[in-house]
Amino acid sequence: MRMRAPLALTATAVLVAGGIAGAAEWSLPATQVSGDQPTSMTPAVVVDGSGIATALWAPDISLPGPIRASRFANGAWSAPQDVSAGGSLVTFPVATVDSSGVVTAVWAREQGSDYILQASRFSGGAWSAPVSLTPPGGIAGYSDLAVDAAGRVTAVWQRQVGTTMMVQSARFANGAWSAAQDIGIANTLPSSANPQVTVDGSGAATAVWMASALGHTTVQASRNSTGAWTVPQDISPTGGSDIAYPPQVVAAPSGTVTAMWHQSVVGGNEVRYAQYSGSNWSSSAVITGSTSAGTLYPQVVVDSSGVFTAAWSQGIGSGSSRVYAARLNGGTWSSPVPISTSGLNAETPK
Numbered sequence: 001m002r003m004r005a006p007l008a009l010t011a012t013a014v015l016v017a018g019g020i021a022g023a024a025e026w027s028l029p030a031t032q033v034s035g036d037q038p039t040s041m042t043p044a045v046v047v048d049g050s051g052i053a054t055a056l057w058a059p060d061i062s063l064p065g066p067i068r069a070s071r072f073a074n075g076a077w078s079a080p081q082d083v084s085a086g087g088s089l090v091t092f093p094v095a096t097v098d099s100s101g102v103v104t105a106v107w108a109r110e111q112g113s114d115y116i117l118q119a120s121r122f123s124g125g126a127w128s129a130p131v132s133l134t135p136p137g138g139i140a141g142y143s144d145l146a147v148d149a150a151g152r153v154t155a156v157w158q159r160q161v162g163t164t165m166m167v168q169s170a171r172f173a174n175g176a177w178s179a180a181q182d183i184g185i186a187n188t189l190p191s192s193a194n195p196q197v198t199v200d201g202s203g204a205a206t207a208v209w210m211a212s213a214l215g216h217t218t219v220q221a222s223r224n225s226t227g228a229w230t231v232p233q234d235i236s237p238t239g240g241s242d243i244a245y246p247p248q249v250v251a252a253p254s255g256t257v258t259a260m261w262h263q264s265v266v267g268g269n270e271v272r273y274a275q276y277s278g279s280n281w282s283s284s285a286v287i288t289g290s291t292s293a294g295t296l297y298p299q300v301v302v303d304s305s306g307v308f309t310a311a312w313s314q315g316i317g318s319g320s321s322r323v324y325a326a327r328l329n330g331g332t333w334s335s336p337v338p339i340s341t342s343g344l345n346a347e348t349p350k
Contacts, residue, residue: 014040014057033070035080039063042092048101054122056083056093056105067093067107067120069127083120083127084109091115096145096153104153104172106133108141115139117157119177131177133170134159140168144196148203154224156207158186158193167195167209167222169229183222184232187212192246200251206276208235208247208259217243219261219274221281235259235274235281244272248299252306258328260300260310269295271312287326289336290314294321297348311339311349323349 014034034040039060047053053072059065066082067090084090089110097103103122108115109130117140118130133155134140143157153172158165165186171178186193186209195209204225211220211232219236222229236244247261257276262269271290275282287310290298294315302308308328313321314336323340326333340346 014043014055031077033077033080034068037065037068037080040068044093044095044105046095046097046103048097048103049099050101052101054095054097054103056095056107058090058093058107061089061091064088064110066090067105069105069122071122081127084118084130091141092143094143094145096147098147098151098153099149100151102151104145104147106143106145106155106157108143111136115141117141117143117155117159119155119172121172133157133177134168134180137161142192142194146197146199146205148199148205149201150203152203154197154199154205156183156195156197156209158195158209164188165191165193167193167207167232169197169205169207169224181229183207183229184209184211184220186210186220194246196247196249198249198251198257200255200257201253202255204251204255206249206251206257206259208249210244210246217245219244219247219259219284221249221259221274221276223276233281236261236263236272236284246297250300250302250308252302252308253304254306256306258300258302258308260298262295262298262312265291267291268293268315271295271298271310273300273310287333287336290324290326292316296321299349313347313349314338320345322346 040057043057045055056069066086067084068080071078091108093107095105106119117133120130121128138159138161140159147153156169167183168180193209197207199205208221218234220232222232243264249259251257260273263272271287272284274284292315296313298312300310311325314324322338323346324336325339326336
């Protein structure tokens with residue numbers, strides 16, 4: 001199974017800095033939290049409202065073993081705990097934490113020649129027994145999570161069965177996970193959908209992913225505000241040979257959703273975005289000044305007042321790149337400015 005970890009740490013041990021919450025600077029040296037696991041990879045970290053951090057990681061993708069976790073509280077990291085069972089390959093955990101401090105983690109687990117998606121929750125000082133979100137058969141992975149103010153968790157992932165790639169979802173509410181739902185078909189050939197999900201202040205969820213057809217790749221979106229997902233909608237350009245790459249999505253508390261991706265066009269790549277507000281998606285548009293041969297992997301976040309901030313890698317000639325950023329406050333993006341050090345290559349911001 002081919003999995004993507006766009007910004008994951010690959011190392012012989014997972015290293016973290018102590019004092020995550022409220023620190024003015026990183027403490028040094030870094031602390032090893034992964035214990036005796038021979039090779040630890042692809043960490044995920046979440047921090048709750050009280051400053052308690054939870055880190056999860058997987059063993060090397062070629063080594064059977066459990067997903068493990070460590071917690072930072074009272075100034076120290078705990079000993080690693082097994083979150084999943086050992087004996088099979090496990091990959092790429094993702095996590096989210098709700099307002100009461102309950103952590104939800106999801107990962108893919110090998111089952112024969114297939115991969116299923118599993119989930120566990122940390123509450124009351126312990127991790128729950130893993131629950132399978134997908135049935136046997138097919139290859140599930142590329143998962144993402146979002147949690148709303150009521151503590152309901154929405155998970156999305158891609159699952160390949162034969163030559164069909166589906167985007168699926170499940171929701172944790174009232175103490176249990178729902179059955180998996182199909183959101184859409186990403187394509188009919190083996191490929192990657194890279195689904196992402198966000199929730200707004202009302203609890204409405206928005207999922208975005210890549211869909212391939214007719215020689216080009218588009219970004220599609222679906223919304224769930226009533227318990228059912230809407231029919232997928234293309235939100236990136238659909239003509240010609242343009243290719244849209246893995247999207248990101250974030251929702252302001254007011255409900256405005258911004259989806260963002262980089263798109264290949266004649267002359268290079270560009271950062272494009274589309275917004276959902278009210279009841280419709282806007283036409284996608286380019287962040288002016290983002291076009292270059294090396295424009296890649298935009299990330300987008302939003303603050304409590306609804307100001308969106310984007311960052312991406314951008315080529316500056318001679319094979320070099322810097323990280324640029326822009327902000328959307330109101331209806332216009334600011335001019336992109338470099339935020340990485342001049343003279344040094346910088347890529348894939350997070």
